[in-house]
Amino acid sequence: MQENKTQAPIRVAVEEREAWSARRKAIGKGLRRLWRRHPLMFVGIFIMLCMAAMAIFAPLLFTADPLKVDPPNRLLTPSADHWFGTDFVGRDVWSRAIYGARISLAVGAAVGSISAILAALIGLFAGYWRPFDNVIMRVMDGIMSIPDILLAIALVSIVGGSIQNVIFALTFVVTPRAVRVVRSQVLSLKEAVYVEAARSIGAKMPRIVFIHIFPGTIASVIVIATIIGASAIVVEAVLSFLGAGTPPEIPSWGTMMAEGRRTISQAMWVVGFPGMFLTLTVLSVNIIGDNLRDILDPKLRRSG
């Protein structure tokens, strides 16, 4: 008796440890397989993490006040004092670029996630209730027919340039595309045998839609959210570049490049570094999206 009492906790601990190490092994195996099949995925995640770290730790990483104007030191070449040089009024390009990362990533993440949630709701609604489908999809088709960039510029010029408004405008512009994807998934899932089975045992509408159909759309919603996030980052930069985006006093990559273009013949670095960051960020999101699509949703592979 005495023995058993002392051994029971030990046995539990041993079992727990074994379970843990088994799980660790399984995770390790999964990661190794991922590494073998989708090596680029890790490159994408690595770049993304670097950019995110830069954005989050910008207050620790900056070397000069990103807003401080210093005309005597204008257009300095990159050096130990100014890693990325200075712009046409002597502001430090490195410090501005890492603060700019905050805008781009915030806009990309916000637009990607908000439009994914909206698209899931609208798509489920339109796909399941036929009467609404026609009306909703014509409106979505209408919005999609207006070129992205033009609609975004027009919206921002109406609501005024602030980060929240840019996020709102971009979400409005890109959501219809995601709605289309979700809706087409709902339309096919609706006919699936297991949904018919649920219906035949008397499941009610909300249960069918949210418990049975919704999970089937999650994979494509995640994939579309990354693709939308990437294009939101580009369009935000384009808006700021055209002077119709975030307010010019906040450093963002698009604004920096618009300002840098005047001095491009003397100082390519003012345009080059923010442009490089922008390209790397978009590239990493695209790589992650591509690989996620292959992993999560082989059916979507055809579309591009």
Place this chain on the structure above:
Amino acid sequence: MQRYILQRVLASIPVLFVVVVIIFGLLHIAGGDPAAIIAGKDAPQWQIEAIRHELGLDRPLYAQLGLYLKNLIKGDLGKSINSKIPVIHLIKQRLVPTLSLAVMVELLTLPIAIPLGVIAAWKANTWIDRSIMVFASLGFSVPVFFLGFILIWVFALQLSWFPAAGYVPPTEDVGRYLHRLVLPGLSTAILFWAFLTRMTRATMIEVLREDYIRTARSKGLGERSVLVRHALKNAALPIATVVGWGIAELLAGLVVTEQVFAVPGVGRLIVDSIVRRDYPVIQGAMILVSLVQVFMNLVVDLSYALFDPRIKY
């Protein structure tokens, strides 16, 4: 078949209507009071009222929309607030540079993108395919305006092969006209190149799995003949779709290119009008570009029905 065409044409009418309503509504919210802008800063109230009446702005919104739609069907998009020139004339003036750029982009894209896509599909999952795809991802991710700057810096400022910006009408000097279109064309073409290469590869991979390709190979045809005459021919339709889609998308995408390279096209007209708050011009140009998009979608859909005998309606 004829019924399908009719159906498809009719189905695009509500879309057009939604487009006009959205743009009209948005710009109405944004517009402030065009009458006050036209009358000038110190105009007396009665003068503003008179202009409002003249423009029909004192009528209810739905009546204004109805009037706008009626004029739109007649091809009248209203007049610019700034220059008083009819919007349709302003757009016509800017059409040649934009269309030239669009054609230049397609000329630079097609002869490269399609062969590369075919090769990538043929050598699928080898290092050749992977490196083509890496370049395509890169082309997909470089923003057009950043690429434009790189091209300006390398080819205009360092090598002086091309001018950095500007436009020469073809009526003035054809050689210089073409010369100036190369850099802007190239900076936009990369995006389409990336897209078209990926599409061509995806379609070709699917076609190459078909039985008739195996038959063609087993009867001893050369690879080139299999690829071009059997596979590419059947992959042509989806590829053509992308090209059609690209033309519509281009007209809007050129907004950025025209800004970077100072080309006086439709995109620049729209951006300039937004800066000047010239709402009739913004409205007219946006509606027109959207109409082109709806029309191209229609053409693509119909061409599927016309050219693919397997699709029956």
